[in-house]
Amino acid sequence: MTFNLLFLFFQLFSVSSETEVQSGLIATFIVEPGNSKRLNTPVFIDISGITTDRQSGDLQLFEITPDGPKKVNSQIESKQNLNFLWWILEGETPPGALRKFELRRSDSSKEANSDIKSVDNGEAIHFQIAEKKVLAYQYRITQVPDGVSEIYQRGGYIHPLWSPAGAIITRIQPPDHYHHYGIWNPWTHTEFEGREIDFWNLYKGQGTVVVKGDPTVIDGKIFSDLFTFHQHIVKADSLNPADKTALNESIQIRIWNADPQQKVWLVDIISTLTCAVELPFTIKEYRYQGFSLRANKNWDDQTATLITSEGKDKSNANGTRARWCDVKGPSIAGTSGIVFMTHPDNFNYPELLRIWPTGMNEGKENVFVNFNPAQDRDWILEPGKSYTLRYRLLMYDGSIDRQLAENYWNDFTNPPLVIMQD
16 A cells, blocks of 8 residues: 555544544445546445444434535345445545545434336336436336237336436337347247257247246335346247246346436346256357347447447447447437446356447348357356346446446446445
8 A cells, every 4th residue: 555545544544523423423434446436336335233233213324525524325235134335436536545434323314315216107117317217127018019920029128228318228129120129138049958949039939038927126315126037938839738937037127326417327237047947958159149239220330339348349349259338329319328338247258249230230220239148158057056147237428438438347347345444
């Protein structure tokens, strides 16, 4: 640790005001951003046990600044008998700049404004931040256009996905591919009980994905969580008289209230796969399958721009590996876009991309992006084990340069360290 950091560390730990030592103090946290610049970054710490046997009263987080304590919105997530305190490291934090926070007991805590709100209309759950639309998760089966086979119907996808300015980024049921559904993630080439099953190309009638039960939602100040359960169903055929569930998928969609200026939306999608029976499920090597985006119909070869973390573009990114992929096109805001991010914990990271390259679909309505962990190898899922895929979406208006996209990816995969002071 350099002399400057040691001095700053000492300053942060020093008792500098009467406010800092008032009764009600529960814990003190130091956030270390590391060697990267941070911008409105979600951070967390395990506070399991530290609030046990405390007096009644709400918990309030404060940042200790040169101008005195500043209230900070926070949220407790309870998971597997643990309690995690989450908040947003607001503003820009330079590399190495330590920030100090105190968790106190407060009897006068008030609800914060700009909470995330969810509305369930019986077909889909819509999320908003400060009355601005973020996304809708469609859990009921969506009907197809007149004259189109009902075999293309399905639910369990995200659409619309909006930019902060209200531009719609996603598209469903385009005439060239009626089985494309906004943000969705079926598997194309699989093997189950000796049969090859396609859950992507619905017209084959081999498989589909259905939502089991109704989703649950937990709203909060910092994030809202949607939990849903998908079943990958193998359709009956001449040798198998009944439909059968081959794969179970638990999905968590987390909508972050991360940007005080509401210039970007952050959304995490976590998919956990388990075999539905005591037999393996194999996702076979194939060029497209898994976590995917079908974009606005106005995005095409002439209007859309795509760039990956490795500097590839729409002409040469297909079949290459990337940590993130930024794609943008025309919108009501002039230009709007989305950064797809993948996580190092994913199978075959960084996954290979399937995109529609320049000239695909006659150059029209042809923005499709797919992170595919099984593009170059089989992925065998064993019974009794779980397999998790993590992705983050960042929606914006205007443009985001490559360094900023890299910073956001680093926040996702390498968040700041939060240390509790003894």
